[in-house]
Amino acid sequence: MQPIVALLCGICGERLTERYFVAPDGLPRCSECRQMEPLFARAVAYGSYDLGLRELIHLLKYEQVRPAANVLGRMLADAIACLAPAFGAVEPVVVPVPLHREKLRQRGFNQSELIARAALKIRPAGQEWRLDTAVLERVRPTESQTGLTRPQRVENVRGAFAVRGDVAGREVLLVDDVFTTGTTAGECARVLRKAGAARVWVATVARVLRVEPAFQMPAREVEQESRPQPLKAVAAGV
């Protein structure tokens, strides 16, 4: 399981597969983020949601192998470290995406919270990442997002979350196991921003990426102009 090495959208982390736009902030944008900036400031992930990483997440979520959270936590900490240089003067409050209470009862734990706790144990010296699981509540159960179109996904999560903590003027770092299309992160960011959060960052262990690039640049051009970089470098705007 390796970090993503690809040219990624500097905002949502999607793989860039066609001509892309570099904004004045120096970050490349995918066409969706160019058309409408997401409500979160930036989303980063450690790796692509496939093969070993997918299996590891499934081990934790569906087979209750809790030690898997420690490995995933290290990956999440890596993803967070990419975002850290962009945080404001006050460290953001770390908020795992909550499960609905029924789902929580069935599973017995929230995988995002376990992964976040593992990540926070190994945070770099000097970083004050504080976890707060009471900030967000999933107030209604949602259907599985699998197989839904984007508008259906947006509709499915609309109004599913409520803010229970004071986030006015605060930066929030939302953490989750997988970033699929960003509709869950977008909805959480929407309610957090509505409650006064200054900025919402998103870090996940894995991200669903477009499979095949739609174009290939000549190797020399790639080398000189837009050399694919690990997610870390792209996310940090280096």
Ligand SMILES: [Zn+2]
């Ligand atoms: Zn994007």
